[in-house]
Amino acid sequence: MSSALDPHIPEPETFSPALRDNGPAAKVAIVGAGWYGCHIAEELRADGHDVHIFESQADIFGGASGHTQNRLHLGYHYARSAMTRRQASEGYRHFKKIYPTLSRVVANNIYAVPRDDSLLDSETYLQVMQASQLPIELVDSTAFGLAPSTTAFRVAEELLCTQSAKRLFGASLRPQLRLGTRAESVEEAHGTLRVNGEPFDAAVDCTWGAWEAGGQGMWPDLYFEPCVTFVYESQLHEFALTLVDGAFFSVYPFQDGLHTLTSVTHTPLGRCRSHDEARQTIARQNTDSLERTRRIMEKDVARYWPPFLDHFRHVDAFFSVKTKMRSASDARVVSVRRSGSRISVFAGKVNTIFTAADLVRQEMHAAVGRNQWASL
Ligand SMILES: Cc1cc2nc3c(=O)[nH]c(=O)nc-3n(C[C@H](O)[C@H](O)[C@H](O)COP(=O)(O)OP(=O)(O)OC[C@H]3O[C@@H](n4cnc5c(N)ncnc54)[C@H](O)[C@@H]3O)c2cc1C
The missing domain is CATH 3.50.50.60 (FAD/NAD(P)-binding domain)
Incomplete structure (x- = not known):
């Protein structure tokens, strides 16, 4: 593509x-x-x-x-x-x-728009991408095991x-x-x-x-978000799934047979005034708190993509700090x-x-x- x-x-x-x-x-x-x-x-x-x-x-x-x-x-x-x-x-x-x-x-790089929860409907999403001349192809969401209430597009993102x-x-x-x-x-x-x-x-x-x-x-005007990303093993090397448009999740290939799972809502573990404070928040995470966050994220995924855990096995997590500006327009x-x-x-x-x-x-x-x- x-x-x-x-x-x-x-x-x-x-x-x-x-x-x-x-x-x-x-x-x-x-x-x-x-x-x-x-x-x-x-x-x-x-x-x-x-x-x-x-x-x-x-x-x-x-x-x-x-x-x-x-x-x-x-x-x-x-x-x-x-x-x-x-x-x-x-x-x-x-x-x-x-x-x-x-x-x-990524051969099957899928963006999916859920019918009821997205900020934009799938027709508008498609029109916006076409008007921006971004290659986009409507595909059968159920062929990938996605819920029938989602509309799926194959995209050219790398x-x-x-x-x-x-x-x-x-x-x-x-x-x-x-x-x-x-x-x-x-x-x-x-x-x-x-x-x-x-x-x-x-x-x-x-x-x-x-x-x-x-x-x-x-x-x-900076603030800092400590972030968690969960890592999964999977045989689906050529598959990525991103839900748009809103506070959803995405599953993306990482390296060596691994994928990552992130969520707009649950990946940020807080909002801190300094990079140091964000690192301290990360250091305070423990197995129980991470497990809770992961389970919530997996439940979110399964709502739109029921067979997620049939294909993906959790193996690890990593942390990073995202730096943002207070002014949303500059973010x-x-x-x-x-x-x-x-x-x-x-x-x-x-x-x-x-x-x-x-x-x-x-x-x-x-x-x-x-x-x-x-x-x-
Ligand atoms: C969870 C998450 C997911 C993301 N996903 C994407 C994505 O899919 N695609 C995308 O385009 N962007 C993504 N981003 C944004 C991306 O991470 C940033 O654009 C990019 O990494 C910023 O790079 P950088 O070199 O500015 O900072 P960094 O990579 O953080 O590098 C800063 C370096 O400075 C060093 N350092 C800090 N203080 C000192 C010091 N006093 N002396 C010497 N060295 C120091 C650190 O050790 C570090 O190596 C994501 C960010 C996060 C947090």
Whole structure:
């Protein structure tokens, strides 16, 4: 199905190689080695900057990036926001172009609309996706064991190959990575920026709000959701199910014969004021509380997809912290802010890394005066 996508999706409007900088190299500290830190490091290195990546964990992708549902968003999730659909399509196009080996097709990637509980009816959902030129095919929901009250569509959304991404970035950025090195302090005085006491020309916070010193004062509007994702074994390698549109669940392939189960309502375990507080909430989870949450989620799934537990056997769970903005309209929009030579990134979805890199580059020009037109 993926080849049928290409003619329909408009050319990306963001990601401007024209901004590539030929000026002298700046020494840049990047803090955090998830999708954002690694991709932005690649971009800045390609610009000729001297990049150093601080990562507090022993390996890359140990934060949210290694613990997602691995959905390469294309727009099907956002029936009620044309802007987010457009952003997802653009991001998808960039992703396929820049990282062609880091996603794959899921043969039966099903989005299902329940007749009585969805915020949009299935006709409207179909029309919205068709109007956005997203490939979508009506299929028989009962053929997949779904309740007859659901309308099912096969879609062209792909799966992110996160383990491959980890290997790719781990190898290509090896000289730049300082693993097991936490950025503790950042100070800027008399035109000199220091991270952990070491001078840099600029620092880019790619911790998704975890490094409070890095984002100090720049993001007063963040909050943090500790999240649980349940992991299941299954033989259904080529199957994904997402219920739309509302507070539903989704079952998505993960890796090595495993699938994940998440729920809009039950995956978030709370709402916290800091990343630390979110991690503490995760640490407080115990077998009983997790079992209760899992049973509720499985019951939700069975309501729309009765044979779920015939195909899926629970084996594990993992946790991650989702960073959000208080303003709902900003919640899914990638954003970059700067104070002096400190640049801070608020991540969107994985496929908005390109927009983030563009914005960081613009701020780098402003911060370290490397704009090639500035001297004219
Ligand atoms: C449950 C869940 C499911 C999701 N599913 C999807 C999905 O299917 N598709 C999608 O596109 N997006 C999804 N997302 C969003 C996705 O996770 C984010 O877009 C992405 O991971 C953000 O990457 P990042 O690099 O900004 O942050 P992270 O991956 O969290 O990386 C931050 C890094 O900074 C490091 N760090 C923190 N503090 C310091 C410090 N002081 N010094 C040094 N290092 C530090 C951390 O160890 C971490 O490695 C999901 C998110 C969650 C929580």
